[in-house]
Amino acid sequence: GNILFRLKGSLEFKCQLNTTNEPHIQKVISRTFEDLCSQVKSESLVLSVCNSPVFIWPNKGGRATPECLTPNSPCKDLQQFIQQFFMQATTHFYVTCVSFTKLFGSYFSLASFVLLCVFQVVINLNLMTEVTEPADLSATTLMRCSTKHHFLYTAMPMDCVVSLPSSERLSVVYDALVVALCSQLDEMKKVMLRHMKGMTLLIPQPFHFLLPDPVGLVTVVYPAGVPDSQLEIQRKELHSRFELPGNRPYLRRANSLHFPDEPYKDGYLRNPHLHLKPPTLGNGKLYLVQGVYSYHHYMQDRVDDNGWGCAYRSLQTICSWFQQQGYTEKAVPTHKEIQQALVDVGDKQGSFVGSRQWIGSIEVAAVLDQLLGVTSKIMFVSQGSELASKGRELANHFLSEGTPVMIGGGVLAHTILGVAWSETTGEIRYLILDPHYTGAEDLQVITDKGWCGWKSPQFWDQNAYYNLCLPQRPKTI
Amino acid sequence: MGRGYIVENMVEKYLSSLQAPDSTGTSCVTGLLIGQSTSQRDLVALAVRTPQRNTDGQGSPSINRRAWISLDHLDVEWVTEHARQVSRMLPGGLSILGVFLVTVPELSKEAQNILRQLIFAVDKHISKGRLWSLTNEDVTEKVALHICTETRKTVCRTFDIRDPKSSAKPADWKYQLGVCTSWQVLTCSVGLDLLIPVLDMRVLPQDMEKCMKEGLKIWAKQIEVGLCLINGKILADETEIVAGQKKNAKPVQQTFQAQILIPMAEPPSVQTSTVLVKMCSGSLSLKGMVHCRAYLQSNKSRVKDAAKVIKRDIINTVSSRVEMFLEDLLMEGVDNGSVEQVLPRRVFASLPGMTLCVCDYMFPDECLSDVSDRLKELLDWDMPEDSIDTSQEAIIVLRKNIPIKSDMLKSNGLFPSIDTID
Numbered sequence: 001g002n003i004l005f006r007l008k009g010s011l012e013f014k015c016q017l018n019t020t021n022e023p024h025i026q027k028v029i030s031r032t033f034e035d036l037c038s039q040v041k042s043e044s045l046v047l048s049v050c051n052s053p054v055f056i057w058p059n060k061g062g063r064a065t066p067e068c069l070t071p072n073s074p075c076k077d078l079q080q081f082i083q084q085f086f087m088q089a090t091t092h093f094y095v096t097c098v099s100f101t102k103l104f105g106s107y108f109s110l111a112s113f114v115l116l117c118v119f120q121v122v123i124n125l126n127l128m129t130e131v132t133e134p135a136d137l138s139a140t141t142l143m144r145c146s147t148k149h150h151f152l153y154t155a156m157p158m159d160c161v162v163s164l165p166s167s168e169r170l171s172v173v174y175d176a177l178v179v180a181l182c183s184q185l186d187e188m189k190k191v192m193l194r195h196m197k198g199m200t201l202l203i204p205q206p207f208h209f210l211l212p213d214p215v216g217l218v219t220v221v222y223p224a225g226v227p228d229s230q231l232e233i234q235r236k237e238l239h240s241r242f243e244l245p246g247n248r249p250y251l252r253r254a255n256s257l258h259f260p261d262e263p264y265k266d267g268y269l270r271n272p273h274l275h276l277k278p279p280t281l282g283n284g285k286l287y288l289v290q291g292v293y294s295y296h297h298y299m300q301d302r303v304d305d306n307g308w309g310c311a312y313r314s315l316q317t318i319c320s321w322f323q324q325q326g327y328t329e330k331a332v333p334t335h336k337e338i339q340q341a342l343v344d345v346g347d348k349q350g351s352f353v354g355s356r357q358w359i360g361s362i363e364v365a366a367v368l369d370q371l372l373g374v375t376s377k378i379m380f381v382s383q384g385s386e387l388a389s390k391g392r393e394l395a396n397h398f399l400s401e402g403t404p405v406m407i408g409g410g411v412l413a414h415t416i417l418g419v420a421w422s423e424t425t426g427e428i429r430y431l432i433l434d435p436h437y438t439g440a441e442d443l444q445v446i447t448d449k450g451w452c453g454w455k456s457p458q459f460w461d462q463n464a465y466y467n468l469c470l471p472q473r474p475k476t477i
Numbered sequence: 478m479g480r481g482y483i484v485e486n487m488v489e490k491y492l493s494s495l496q497a498p499d500s501t502g503t504s505c506v507t508g509l510l511i512g513q514s515t516s517q518r519d520l521v522a523l524a525v526r527t528p529q530r531n532t533d534g535q536g537s538p539s540i541n542r543r544a545w546i547s548l549d550h551l552d553v554e555w556v557t558e559h560a561r562q563v564s565r566m567l568p569g570g571l572s573i574l575g576v577f578l579v580t581v582p583e584l585s586k587e588a589q590n591i592l593r594q595l596i597f598a599v600d601k602h603i604s605k606g607r608l609w610s611l612t613n614e615d616v617t618e619k620v621a622l623h624i625c626t627e628t629r630k631t632v633c634r635t636f637d638i639r640d641p642k643s644s645a646k647p648a649d650w651k652y653q654l655g656v657c658t659s660w661q662v663l664t665c666s667v668g669l670d671l672l673i674p675v676l677d678m679r680v681l682p683q684d685m686e687k688c689m690k691e692g693l694k695i696w697a698k699q700i701e702v703g704l705c706l707i708n709g710k711i712l713a714d715e716t717e718i719v720a721g722q723k724k725n726a727k728p729v730q731q732t733f734q735a736q737i738l739i740p741m742a743e744p745p746s747v748q749t750s751t752v753l754v755k756m757c758s759g760s761l762s763l764k765g766m767v768h769c770r771a772y773l774q775s776n777k778s779r780v781k782d783a784a785k786v787i788k789r790d791i792i793n794t795v796s797s798r799v800e801m802f803l804e805d806l807l808m809e810g811v812d813n814g815s816v817e818q819v820l821p822r823r824v825f826a827s828l829p830g831m832t833l834c835v836c837d838y839m840f841p842d843e844c845l846s847d848v849s850d851r852l853k854e855l856l857d858w859d860m861p862e863d864s865i866d867t868s869q870e871a872i873i874v875l876r877k878n879i880p881i882k883s884d885m886l887k888s889n890g891l892f893p894s895i896d897t898i899d
Contacts, residue, residue, distance in 0.1 A: 010742035013752070014672060016760065039741075044668070046738050048704075053711050055738065065710055127741045131700070131791075134668025138874040140765030140795075140820040142802060146681045147759065151674040154752040155742040192752075201752040225750030 001121075003075055004217075005162045006259070007047065007177050009127025010155035011036050011185075017150040017199070026193055029201070033189040036156065040181045044133040047177065050124040052081040057130075058174035071171035075164060078123055121166070122259060125177070127158060150199060159206040160184050163217055187221045195223040202226065207256040215242045220251060227329060228252045235477050247475040252326030258292075268294035268320070269441050272433075272452040273417050279429045279454050281422045287395040288418035288431065290402030294320035295452070296332070297437040303335055306438055308356040311413035312338055313435035314406040315364045318415070318471055319372065321404055327474055328372045341370040360408045361467035368471055379468040384409065384460035391421035391428045397470050404433070409466030412436070416468070420454065429454045480514075480635050481649040482574075482620055484521040485656040487830065491524050491857075495579045497626045505588075506579040507556050507595065509563055513570055513774045514616040515782070520774050521574060521620075522657045522833055525856050527559045556595055557602035562855055564603045565797045566835045568825075569663070569771025569790025573603060575620030575635075582627045589645065592621035593636060600638045606690075606800060608697035608792050612785070620648060657831040658730070661718065661773040663707075663787045665735040666766055669795065671696055675759040686803050688761055693799065697792045699739045705784035706736040714781035718773075729776070730832045735769075735787045767794050768823055768869035772833055794823060798838055805840065819874065824848060825866040828858070839867070 015032040017025055039045070047056040056064045062071030069077060160180035164173055188204035195202045202223035209218050220238060222231060235251050244250050264270060270292055278286055296316035298306050305312060312335050319332045333341070339355070342348040345366055359367075365376040377397075381387055397405065398418055405416040418431040437451040446452050460466065488510075495506045508526035512519065530552060556576070564573055576595045580588050596619045611617070618635040634645035673692030675681055681688075704711065707718050718733060771786035798820045821838035826848075828835060835856060837848050845862040852860045 009740060010744045012742035016674075016757075048738070055706070055711060065706065067709075128704075128738045129741050130736055130738050131667050131703070132665040132736045134666055134766040136668060136670070136764065137666075137766045137871055138764070139822055139871045140669060140763065140767055140798065141817050141874055142799070142820055143762040143764070143817045144681055144685070145760050145762075145816065148677075149757055149760075151755045151757045151760070152752050153674075153755070154749075155744050157744070199754050201754075203750055203752060223750075 001166055002163050003078075003166045004122045005075075005125060005164070005173060005177060006122060007125045007127065007158070007160045007162075007181065009158050011039065011127070011158055012153075013156045014151070014153045017152065018147060020150070020199060022198075025196070025199065029192060029196075030189060033185050037182045037185050039129075040178060040185070042135055044130045044135065045178075046128040046130050047174075048126045048128050049078060049082065050126060051083040052078075054078060054081050055128075056125075056170075056174060058178050062171045062174050064170075069170060071169065071174070073170050074167045075170050075173045076121075076166035078170070079121060082123065122261060124261065127181075152199075152201065154201075154203055156185075156188060157203070157205055158184060159208070159219070161208055161217060161219060184219070184221070191221045191223050195226065207253055209251055209255060210257050211242055211244065211250060215244075217257075218242065222253065228254075228326065229329075232477065239477055244477075246477060248473060249326035249477050251477070254324055254326035254329070266294070267441060268296070268300075269443060269446070270294055272443055272446050273431055275443060275447050276431075276453065278431075279420050281420055281425070281427045281429065283424045284420050284422035284427060285395075286418065286420050287398035288402075289321070289398065289404050291321065292324045293317050293404055293417075294324070294332070295433060295441075295446070296320065297435045297451070299438045301334070305335060305356070308358055309335060310435040311359045311361075311364060311406065311408055314404075314408075314413050314415045314433075315359075315367060317433060317435070318364070318368065318404050318406060318469075322368075322372055322374060322471075325473075327374070327476070330371065333367070333371055337371070338367050341367045345370050360413075361406055361469040364406045364408075364469045365471075368469075374474060375472050377470040377472060379470060381409075381466045381468075383462065384464050384466060385457070385462045387430075387460050387466065388428055388457040389426070391419060391426060392423070394419045395421050401470065401473050403471040403473065405471075406469040407466055408469075410461040410464035412461075417452075429456060430459065431455075432459065479646050479648040480519050480618060480620070481651065482512075482519045482521050482633065483656055484512075484650060484652050485523070485831075486652050486654045488521060488524045489652045492577065492579070492624060493629065495526060495624075497579050497581055504581050504584060505551065505591075507551070508577050508579075509560055509573050509599075510575045510577055510620055510622065511563070511567065511571060512574050513572070513772065514574055514618070515774065516614065516616065517775060517777070519574065519616070519620070520656050522571070522831065523828065523856075524577060525563060527556050528854050528857075530555050551591065553594060553598050557598050559855065560599040561603050561605075565793075565801070566837055566852075566855065568834060568836055569769065569788075569793070570660075570773055570786040571833065571835075573599065575622065577622040577624065579624045579626060582625050585623070585625055588623045588632075589621075589634070592623060592634070593645065596621055596636045597638060597641055606796065608694055608796050609701055609789050614781075614785075618646070621645065622650065657828075657833050659776070660730060660832050661776065661778060661783075662730065662732045662832065663735045663771045663773070663783055664732060665737070665769050665787060665791070667737070667769055667791050667795075668766055669763050671761075671763040673761040673763070674755060674757045675761060677756040677758050679758060681759045681761075682806075685761065689763075689799055689803070692761065692763075693796055697796070699743075700737060700788050700791055703737045703739040703788070705780070705788065706738070707733050707780060707783055709734070709736070712780045714779065714784075716780050717776075718778055718780055718783050719776050733783065735771075735783070737788065737791070763795075763799070765820070765874075766870065767791070767798075769794055770825070770834065770836070794836075798823070801838055817874075822867070822870045822872060825869060826852060826858075826860050826864060827866070834866075837865075841872075 015028050017028055041059055043059050045059050162176045162180050191204040192201055202225055204221045205224050206219050206221050211218055238251050239246055249255055272295055296313045316332050322328050336353055339353040342363055343350055343352055347366055368374040368376055407414050407416055415433040416430055417433050420429040432455050434451045497506050498504045506526055508524055510521050511523040512521040560573055578588050578592050617639045618637050621634045623632040631650055633648045633650035635648045636645055637643045673688055675688050769790045771790045802820050819841050821840045823836050824839055825834040825836050837851055845865055848865055849860050849862050852858050
């Protein structure tokens, strides 16, 4: 298998401008980046392997400590030095995802698995410098300058990834990482120059994307502070270069690769359904939500919506999907924000905000439109028993849109994350995410007790009527 | 349980040679005690008397007679200044452990008060301008030794410098042969490349000292928290640096190479989206290579002790020579404001019969006899010129040979081209 090497760290970007005219600024910035590139190629560069006692001098013939790691050793030898806990976490994740890939087959592109599951191992490295490796052996001098000037300073956030077979020699890995650093510096220089306005220089930030085969892993540098909405031209260029479809986002910041060792800080569970064993139906296939969503349910965010908030929570789950697939930069709305949106479109009176009134699929569709510019298809069944015959429509929805579906009927609202459906027998099962859960973010409980689980058609109230909201992906990059 | 000081035999000889009243008639002799104090042992390697001050108008014998029974002429400021200059001459691991006082019997009673005064004054003075911080593991007790000229009786006490109100604690003072023959040595060479911007409200050269200090403080912090490798290996803090020793093995002096690793840059504490821009009235740039050395008394020393002493030496040698340079500039009075000046160069001199060295700093216009004179004056040692090691640091600026750096400086339009300084 391959090993993914990820090298992160900051490089000191500092320069002095004695005039403020643009050509001078550009020249100095270019020189400064060239200088950083020399630093990266110097003998004092040291790479430290995170969670291990390993240090590497890539520009000193690949010298390393511990000494048994020679430049000719296969790079998989690094693994034995990395603290076991971290290795196990990554491997386990891989195993879980691979087994589902086998079941899903070709219906799902690699892009669906934004969660990193292709690589067996991610080895993290940090940039360091050895102060006791002086490049300049001169006597120490103090240089004074009394000219007025502008001093520019920032820490350049380097983040390179290199993927190589685990049998590849370490010397090849070191060279690849140094080359990756230099080419990232070059990219960063271009981005900084492209977006500069006088002396306002935006910090270039790297993002990694796992694009569908044959492209694979790419790193794109975007200027900080410029929202995705203003970077459409850049994305168009990249879509064309990588031959990506022009109607769905692949390269928005939210689409960037989420490494398994970087836990989500917001505390919500992501894609709990991946931990379930799907049902096997005769000639049945699985049609599931594409990409990443967060599980929203009762009692979260210190809001006690037990008994009335289920549709709001389903809507939050759907919004989280649009945010994480890069369709919006807006945060998942609160109950009040949802209610305000309905007031703003004229659907409800002002007193609605702060109330505990239920909402249905129509309201969910209205809010998605108002807050995110997302249109939805509404499906209506007059009786719950009819849902069993909606296999084809739901399957098609998950194939083409792949968005979570909100279903409301009787007195309950749920989220449908997918179906297992047999075209020949008509058998169907529904993958349900239940917003009525009131407990903590405990994956074990949620999957064991069926708060996220596969349900049969009997799950639905056979006599009640149901409305389904099927959100449509906007055709945009 | 008091501290127990184990003292090099030669110190006894030296102290017994000191007489009070001395040739100038002062009724006491003060001096410094130098060595290393750890939680395991306190070793004293060297004793150095405070040099005579050239005071005018003190020739009359009648005045000297009166000086017999008073300590009025004790110049605390002079003692502390001597201490400060001596501490600059001590490589890492060696420090001023305390003060000694040789007096006539009549002054024995006052001696304790004087010693207390001196201990706290010396400590205060030498810790000014220190760029590293004491840790919990540092020994904060200093030794106060009193010797009576008649009885040659020694009274040894310690004071805790953290608590000026604390009372003295008794301590042991024992002479031993070969205390300093097998200390461990750590060495490294550190490359400096600091650019310190001088913000708009400051002006060179007046604010040079302040700017340098601030810039050096940041750099010193990076060194303090940096990773330390000993002989190319990274080891746990509590590991002994001398591996695989037999119990009760005879200690042998070993030299260890230290390496210090720091992050290339610190990520910003507050995420910004734009590059920071500051208006500056100038800048200071410190470049070159310094040679660093530190000593550890015990063959049981741990990695964290080794890291601590070498890092402190790195920080001290840079801040000392910058301080000396600025003092010199102040003294000269004339600042030709020239662009690039060479800082004093570090040289080493081995103490006879010991594995320990002291160091000194040579200005570009000085020669070996100046160093030798200083060693005699400040450390009371006769050091032959040929035993002064000047090979560790370069005299000249070689930078012209490195094309990238010179080009960069030229194109910035701020600095003229660098010439080698003969």
